[in-house]
Every structure is written in structure tokens, then in C-alpha cells.
Amino acid sequence: MSSGQQPIISVRNLTKTYDNGVTALKGVSFDVYPGEFLVIIGLSGSGKSTLLRCLNRLHDPTSGEIIFDGQHVEKVEGRRILDLRKNVAMIFQHFNLIPRHSVLSNVLMGRLGSIGTFSSLLSLFSSEDKKKAREYLRLVGIEAKAQIRADQLSGGQQQRVAIARALTQNPKVLLADEPVASLDPATCHVVMDYLRKVNQELGITMICNLHFLSLVRQYATRVIAMKGGEIVYQGKPSDIDQAWFEKIYGEGAKEVHVN
Amino acid sequence: MSTKARRRRINLKKWGFDALFFALSLLLFLFVFFHFAAFFTDSFDFIDKEWAALHMGKIALGCGGLVVFSAAASLLLYARKVATLGDYLFSSADRKQQIIEKSFIRSFYGIHLTLTFVASVFLSILATGASLYELTDPDGFQGAVNLFSGLLHANFNLLPTAIIEVIETIFIAFLATVIAIPISFVLSFLCAKNIMTHPLAFTFYAVMRTFLNLTRSVEPLIWAIIFSVWVGIGPFAGMLALLIHSVASLTKQYSEIVEDVSDGPIEGIRSTGANAVQTVWFAVVPQVVLPYIAFTIYRWDINVRMATVIGLVGGGGIGTLLIKYQGQGMWPEVGCIIIVIAAVVWLMDTASAYIREALR
Numbered sequence: 311m312s313s314g315q316q317p318i319i320s321v322r323n324l325t326k327t328y329d330n331g332v333t334a335l336k337g338v339s340f341d342v343y344p345g346e347f348l349v350i351i352g353l354s355g356s357g358k359s360t361l362l363r364c365l366n367r368l369h370d371p372t373s374g375e376i377i378f379d380g381q382h383v384e385k386v387e388g389r390r391i392l393d394l395r396k397n398v399a400m401i402f403q404h405f406n407l408i409p410r411h412s413v414l415s416n417v418l419m420g421r422l423g424s425i426g427t428f429s430s431l432l433s434l435f436s437s438e439d440k441k442k443a444r445e446y447l448r449l450v451g452i453e454a455k456a457q458i459r460a461d462q463l464s465g466g467q468q469q470r471v472a473i474a475r476a477l478t479q480n481p482k483v484l485l486a487d488e489p490v491a492s493l494d495p496a497t498c499h500v501v502m503d504y505l506r507k508v509n510q511e512l513g514i515t516m517i518c519n520l521h522f523l524s525l526v527r528q529y530a531t532r533v534i535a536m537k538g539g540e541i542v543y544q545g546k547p548s549d550i551d552q553a554w555f556e557k558i559y560g561e562g563a564k565e566v567h568v569n
Numbered sequence: 570m571s572t573k574a575r576r577r578r579i580n581l582k583k584w585g586f587d588a589l590f591f592a593l594s595l596l597l598f599l600f601v602f603f604h605f606a607a608f609f610t611d612s613f614d615f616i617d618k619e620w621a622a623l624h625m626g627k628i629a630l631g632c633g634g635l636v637v638f639s640a641a642a643s644l645l646l647y648a649r650k651v652a653t654l655g656d657y658l659f660s661s662a663d664r665k666q667q668i669i670e671k672s673f674i675r676s677f678y679g680i681h682l683t684l685t686f687v688a689s690v691f692l693s694i695l696a697t698g699a700s701l702y703e704l705t706d707p708d709g710f711q712g713a714v715n716l717f718s719g720l721l722h723a724n725f726n727l728l729p730t731a732i733i734e735v736i737e738t739i740f741i742a743f744l745a746t747v748i749a750i751p752i753s754f755v756l757s758f759l760c761a762k763n764i765m766t767h768p769l770a771f772t773f774y775a776v777m778r779t780f781l782n783l784t785r786s787v788e789p790l791i792w793a794i795i796f797s798v799w800v801g802i803g804p805f806a807g808m809l810a811l812l813i814h815s816v817a818s819l820t821k822q823y824s825e826i827v828e829d830v831s832d833g834p835i836e837g838i839r840s841t842g843a844n845a846v847q848t849v850w851f852a853v854v855p856q857v858v859l860p861y862i863a864f865t866i867y868r869w870d871i872n873v874r875m876a877t878v879i880g881l882v883g884g885g886g887i888g889t890l891l892i893k894y895q896g897q898g899m900w901p902e903v904g905c906i907i908i909v910i911a912a913v914v915w916l917m918d919t920a921s922a923y924i925r926e927a928l929r
Contacts, residue, residue, distance in 0.1 A: 366840060368836060368839060368840060392842040392843070392844060393842065394842075395839070395840055395841065395842035396841070396842035399840065399841070400840040402833065402836065402837060402840075404833050405833075405837075406833040406834055406836055406837025406838075406840075407834065407837060408834050408837075408838075408851060408852065408855050409834070409855075409856075410855045410856075411851075411855060419838060419841055419843070419851055420841050421841075422838065422841050422842065422843035422844075422847045422851065423841055423842025423843055424842075427844060427846055427847060430843075430847055430850075430851075431846070431847070431850050472837070475837075475841065476841075479841055479842065
């Protein structure tokens with residue numbers, strides 16, 4: 311995005327070493343600008359998932375700074391971590407829905423951070439919340455399935471439910487951790503199209519981990535490539551050529567097209 | 570360094586095991602030897618418990634000597650590369666392969682194990698006082714026949730009383746189960762490794778686990794005796810005994826279910842900004858509730874059977890009725906009671922199996 315804009319997230323020298331001694335991030339710095347569709351690519355184990363989970367504090371970074379909305383994400387504690395997660399929603403490779411609950415109930419769980427513990431335990435969601443939940447289900451095109459159990463949907467449909475759940479949080483940023491990695495190529499595009507819709511129509515900033523370069527070219531407004539816990543490329547998706555590709559994925563790697 | 574240290578540790582394990590196992594088998598062989606010696610010389614009865622109790626110090630010293638002797642003997646065997654049982658269990662993979670290639674019955678450890686087993690079985694028969702003579706003794710046999718015919722000609726005049734008592738037993742079991750459910754429900758999360766990750770929480774987890782394991786290892790029968798002293802003989806004591814055992818067992822079973830839940834939904838709910846209580850309620854509880862119900866029904870089923878046994882020591886219900894008539898040798902009445910118990914146990918067993926199957 312344009313350089314004159316104020317970043318919505320700033321990451322500086324972020325490192326993460328797990329308790330078992332594995333260093334997943336080795337000093338990562340980048341900015342995310344409002345409204346962009348930032349894609350992070352890299353091999354499994356390159357640190358992309360860890361990076362996303364540091365941004366909403368599902369993991370605690372070891373050192374470095376993350377500034378979101380003027381506050382130091384790495385320093386927030388207790389109640390304010392929950393507020394952070396409300397604003398920085400996330401979807402996952404394996405959707406992470408509650409299998410035995412209905413689609414609507416799953417979507418309403420996006421409100422858990424905003425309502426009281428007691429009323430949430432009794433599932434006392436306001437009619438306002440329910441209306442919103444249905445609205446977002448319509449946005450991702452599965453309003454008709456609202457009463458069906460989540461585990462009876464296909465993978466692509468489950469991921470759309472997960473998007474709807476994230477949207478009911480009213481987030482400023484949506485993190486997507488390999489959202490299409492366990493889907494077939496056709497479904498893949500459906501889900502990516504909905505993510506673009508969310509990004510463009512609702513103006514939610516998107517940070518998305520992906521495997522396939524062809525998807526990156528199609529959807530990303532900017533791309534970051536990671537290798538071994540470090541950023542090896544930042545720029546336009548169209549600038550990634552064969553040389554860069556080999557640098558990221560290793561010598562002799564061939565691009566696989568998803569169409 | 571680490572491989573060397575590991576090899577030394579494994580060797581120590583092997584040596585320790587061999588020393589103890591050799592000593593044990595030698596002791597058994599000695600017993601067998603002395604038994605036959607006594608049989609032929611008719612000089613003394615070797616299984617003399619009073620003599621053994623009086624000379625426990627000496628016996629312990631002798632056993633210590635055996636262990637030392639065995640330790641030295643196993644070193645000798647190692648030097649001659651004889652495959653001992655310790656070798657077979659604790660050696661490196663290639664040595665094990667070498668040992669396995671030889672036939673079991675031709676190898677040293679095979680013969681050793683077989684002899685030890687034979688000696689153990691022989692001594693067990695002696696210790697139990699099992700005798701074919703007693704089993705075929707006509708007087709004793711006639712007594713058993715009388716008993717069985719009494720059981721077969723059950724006195725059904727007792728049926729109303731037996732039914733009332735068995736209902737009491739079912740209620741004792743039901744109350745114990747119902748009170749145990751909420752306690753175990755809360756404790757199960759506090760005893761699940763994947764929930765108690767914080768170091769302080771983990772300490773609590775370890776303490777709780779040990780405490781519950783100790784509680785569980787005391788049989789309900791013993792708890793019933795303790796509580797009948799505490800609150801007086803009767804159904805209340807029996808219920809408390811079952812309650813203690815149920816809490817310990819259910820907590821263990823529940824917490825194993827909690828440890829088995831998949832992390833995906835937990836991460837999903839946490840990412841929405843939900844707090845810890847909400848995460849447990851929405852991500853963990855839906856995953857555990859059906860297995861919980863299945864285990865609970867099974868526990869009630871077990872409790873009904875246990876309540877009967879506990880009744881024998883004064884825990885009330887059908888068990889107490891049973892011991893009353895059994896003490897007077899009123900076999901037709903006992904027969905009626907046993908039929909009622911069998912019917913109820915069979916019913917509960919079938920029903921609980923059916924429900925658990927349906928819940929899957």
C-alpha cells in the first residue's frame with residue numbers, strides 16, 4: 311500500500327523460541343497497512359504459523375515488538391489479551407469449529423469476548439447478535455445451513471463458517487493460517503474469494519499464510535516470503551520470479567498451479 | 570558421554586534385575602528342596618509360619634545373602650556371555666536380536682524362567698492347601714449339595730423383603746453416583762495434564778493425582794468398614810464408601826477424556842477472545858459430555874454391584890439381608906436373595922451396555 315499511510319500493525323525484531331529450544335522466528339520486522347491483503351508464503355516450519363499466533367498472542371513472543379492500534383501487543387496482560395484477540399480474529403487450516411454445535415451456534419461464539427461469562431455459559435446471546443450472525447452467514451453464502459451441525463458440512467463450508475465466526479467478532483484484522491491447505495483446488499478458490507470479499511467489502515485487513523504461489527499472485531496485494539524464521543522477500547506478488555521461488559522453496563522446486 | 574552413561578544405566582538395570590530375580594528363584598528352589606527333604610526325613614514342616622515370624626530378622630539376612638550371591642553369579646554369567654532374563658529385557662537392540670535368535674527353551678533365560686514358574690506353581694498349591702481329597706470328601710460334598718438344593722428351592726416368601734432391600738441398594742448406589750458426578754466433573758479438569766499446564770497448576774495436578782490414586786487403591790470394602798465406625802453401621806456408611814471410591818474413579822476416567830480432547834476447537838475458541846471459563850465450556854465440554862455420560866452410567870452399574878458387597882459388612886441393603894440369612898444357614902432364603910441380586914445386576918448391566926452403545 312502507499313508508503314505515506316500509518317501501519318495498523320508494526321512488527322520489529324520479533325523472535326520466538328519455544329520451550330523445547332526450537333527457534334521459530336529469528337528477528338522478523340515488517341509493517342501491515344490498513345485494508346491490504348498481505349500474504350505470507352514459505353515452507354512448513356518456516357515460522358509463518360508462529361508469526362500469526364504471536365500477533366494475537368495465542369503464542370507469547372520471546373523478544374521484539376508488535377504494535378497494534380498504538381499498544382504493545384507483546385506486553386498486554388490478562389483481560390487486554392482477550393480484547394486484542396477480539397480485534398485480531400483468526401481462522402485456521404483445520405477450521406477449529408465445535409463439531410457437535412450447530413453452524414449458527416458456532417458463528418455466535420465469535421461474540422464470546424464481548425458478552426458476560428455468565429450469560430455466555432447459558433447461551434443467552436442477544437437478538438442483535440443473532441441477527442448479525444445470520445447476516446455474516448449470508449455473506450459467506452451458507453445461511454441455509456444455520457441449523458445443521460458443523461461436523462456435517464464439507465471442509466470448504468466449515469471454513470466459511472469459521473470466517474463468519476471471525477466476522478462476528480467485529481475485527482479490524484483477520485489472520486488466516488493456511489485457510490485452504492486442507493481443501494481441494496476448486497473449494498480453495500471459493501474460500502479465497504470470500505476472504506477477498508471480506509477484505510474489500512468490509513475493509514478488514516487480511517494477513518494470510520499460503521502455500522501456493524498461483525493463489526498469491528491472484529489474491530495478494532503484497533507478499534512476504536519467509537525461510538527458516540526470517541523474512542527473505544517483501545514486495546509485490548508479481549515480482550516473484552523463478553529465482554525467488556527457488557530461493558524460498560529450495561533448488562529444483564517447481565511451481566504447482568492451482569486452477 | 571550420554572551414550573556411555575545410558576549404557577551404564579542400562580547395565581545397572583540389567584544387573585539389579587538379574588540379582589533380584591536370581592535370588593527369588595533360588596529362594597523358591599530352596600523351599601521346594603526343603604519340602605522334599607522334609608517329606609523323606611519327616612523331620613520338620615518347612616512352611617511353619619510361626620517359626621518364620623519369630624526368625625524374620627535371620628530370614629531377611631539370608632535373603633540379603635542370596636541377593637549378594639546372585640549378583641556375583643550374574644556377573645560370572647555376563648562374563649561367559651550367557652543370556653540371562655535381565656539381558657533379554659534390558660540389553661541394547663542388537664544384543665536382544667542375538668538373544669532372540671536362539672530358541673526359548675534352549676536358552677539359559679528360558680530354562681531359568683520355566684523352572685521358576687514351575688516352582689512357583691508348586692509352592693502356591695502347597696500354600697493354598699489345595700487338596701483333591703478335601704474336594705471329594707463325601708461329608709463336605711454332601712454339605713455343598715444341601716446348600717445348592719436349598720438355593721435351587723428358593724423360598725419366595727422372602728421375595729417382597731428382598732425386593733425392598735435391593736431397591737435400597739440401588740438408591741445407595743444412585744445417591745453415591747449422583748453426588749460424585751459434580752465433584753468429579755470439577756476435579757477432572759484440575760487433574761487433566763493438558764489443562765494444568767502452568768507450573769503452579771501442574772504441582773496441584775500432581776498432588777491431586779497422587780491423592781486420588783491412593784484413595785482409589787483402598788477398596789470400597791475397607792472404606793465401608795471405616796465409615797461404619799465413623800457414622801455407624803448402615804446404608805449411610807455404605808453410601809459414603811461408594812461415594813469416595815466413585816469420586817476417585819470417575820475423576821480419573823473423566824480426566825483421561827479431557828486429556829484426549831483435540832486442541833483445534835480450544836484454539837478456535839481462544840482466538841475469539843473468550844476467557845478460560847468460556848473456553849472450557851464451549852471447546853472442551855462439548856467434546857467430553859457423551860463419554861462422561863457413558864462412564865457415569867457404567868459407574869452406577871458398578872456401584873449397584875459394589876453396594877451389594879458392601880452390604881455384607883453392614884453397608885445396608887440387600888447385602889446385609891444376605892449375610893443375615895447366610896449366617897443362619899437358611900439356604901432357601903439365601904437362594905431367593907441371590908436370584909434377586911442376579912436379576913438386578915443382569916438388568917443394570919444390559920441397560921447400561923445398551924445405553925453406552927447408543928451414545929457412541
